[in-house]
Amino acid sequence: MNERKQHVLNAAKRLFLENGFANTSIQNILDEAGISKGTFYNYFTSKNECLISIIEESTGSASVIREELAADGPDGPELLIEQILVRLRMNREQKLIRLYEAILHSGDPELRGYMKSVHLSELAWLERRLIEVYGEQFRPYAADAALMEFGMLGQYLQFAPDITSPEELSKRIRFVIRRTEALLRDMAGNEEHLLEAGQFDLRADSPPIPVSGQVAKEVLRLADTLPAETRDYGREFAGFLSAELEKEKPRASLLKTVAVPFRKLFDGRPNEPEARTVMSALWQLLKSIDFK
Structure with missing residues (x-):
C-alpha cells in the first residue's frame, strides 16, 4: 500500500x-x-475491488491492534473486551457500517460474498479467542457461543446506535461476555452443541499466507522511510525482525515484543496505513507458522 x-x-x-x-x-x-x-x-480491477480494499485496510488495522493488545499483557476476559472494542470503534469512527449496509443492499454477488467471508472470519476469530480465554475444555461449544455472542452484541448495539463512548460500549461488551461465559458453561455441563468446532474457519476464505522473506524485506524498507530522529531506532528494530524472520525457527515471543514498538514509530505519519499492512502480514505469519 x-x-x-x-x-x-x-x-x-x-x-x-x-x-x-x-x-x-x-x-x-x-x-x-x-x-x-x-x-x-x-x-x-473494478470499483468493487476498490471498496473491498477500503474494508480490508480497516479489518487489517483492527487485526494488528488486537494482536498488539495481546502482546502487551495477560490474557483473559478483559483483554477480549478490549479486542472486541477495537473493531467496534473502528467501524463507527470510520463510518464503515454505512459501507457494509451499501454492500448488503447492493445485491452484487461478489460484494455480498466478500462480506460473508468477513463475517465468517470474525466468527472464527471469536471462536478461537473464547477457547484461549476460557480453556480447551470448551472447544466443542465455542462455535455456538461465538455465534450467540455476535448476535447478542449486534442486537444491543442496534437497539442503541447513538452510544459511541468507549465506556458505554465496553459496558455492553462486558455484559454480553458474562452471558456468553454462562452459556459456555451450561453447554459444557449438558454436553450439548449444534455447531462443529472450527467450521467458521473452514467456510471462510482464508487469505494467502505471506512469504516470510518478503515480509522481512518490507520491514527493512519501512524503517528507511522514518524521519532522521527515529530512523536509527527503526532500523535496529527492523534489523532484528528481518533476521528473525529469515531463521528456520523464528522465536515468536521475541518477534511480538519488537513488532509493537516498531509499528508505533509510524503513528501519525503519512505511511501509517502502509506500516499497518506490513505488520498485519507479520502477525499472519505468527499465527500460521509453527514457531518454536
Whole structure:
C-alpha cells in the first residue's frame, strides 16, 4: 500500500460515504483523486475491488491492534473486551457500517460474498479467542457461543446506535461476555452443541499466507522511510525482525515484543496505513507458522 494508492482509497471512501456506493462512478473517483483511468486500473480491477480494499485496510488495522493488545499483557476476559472494542470503534469512527449496509443492499454477488467471508472470519476469530480465554475444555461449544455472542452484541448495539463512548460500549461488551461465559458453561455441563468446532474457519476464505522473506524485506524498507530522529531506532528494530524472520525457527515471543514498538514509530505519519499492512502480514505469519 503506497501513499498514492492510499490517496485513491481515501478519495473513493469520501465519495462512497457522501454519495453512496451505487451513485459513485469510477470517473467520479478519478476526478476526486486527480488521477488517470490507467492509474486507477493499475491499483484496482473494478470499483468493487476498490471498496473491498477500503474494508480490508480497516479489518487489517483492527487485526494488528488486537494482536498488539495481546502482546502487551495477560490474557483473559478483559483483554477480549478490549479486542472486541477495537473493531467496534473502528467501524463507527470510520463510518464503515454505512459501507457494509451499501454492500448488503447492493445485491452484487461478489460484494455480498466478500462480506460473508468477513463475517465468517470474525466468527472464527471469536471462536478461537473464547477457547484461549476460557480453556480447551470448551472447544466443542465455542462455535455456538461465538455465534450467540455476535448476535447478542449486534442486537444491543442496534437497539442503541447513538452510544459511541468507549465506556458505554465496553459496558455492553462486558455484559454480553458474562452471558456468553454462562452459556459456555451450561453447554459444557449438558454436553450439548449444534455447531462443529472450527467450521467458521473452514467456510471462510482464508487469505494467502505471506512469504516470510518478503515480509522481512518490507520491514527493512519501512524503517528507511522514518524521519532522521527515529530512523536509527527503526532500523535496529527492523534489523532484528528481518533476521528473525529469515531463521528456520523464528522465536515468536521475541518477534511480538519488537513488532509493537516498531509499528508505533509510524503513528501519525503519512505511511501509517502502509506500516499497518506490513505488520498485519507479520502477525499472519505468527499465527500460521509453527514457531518454536
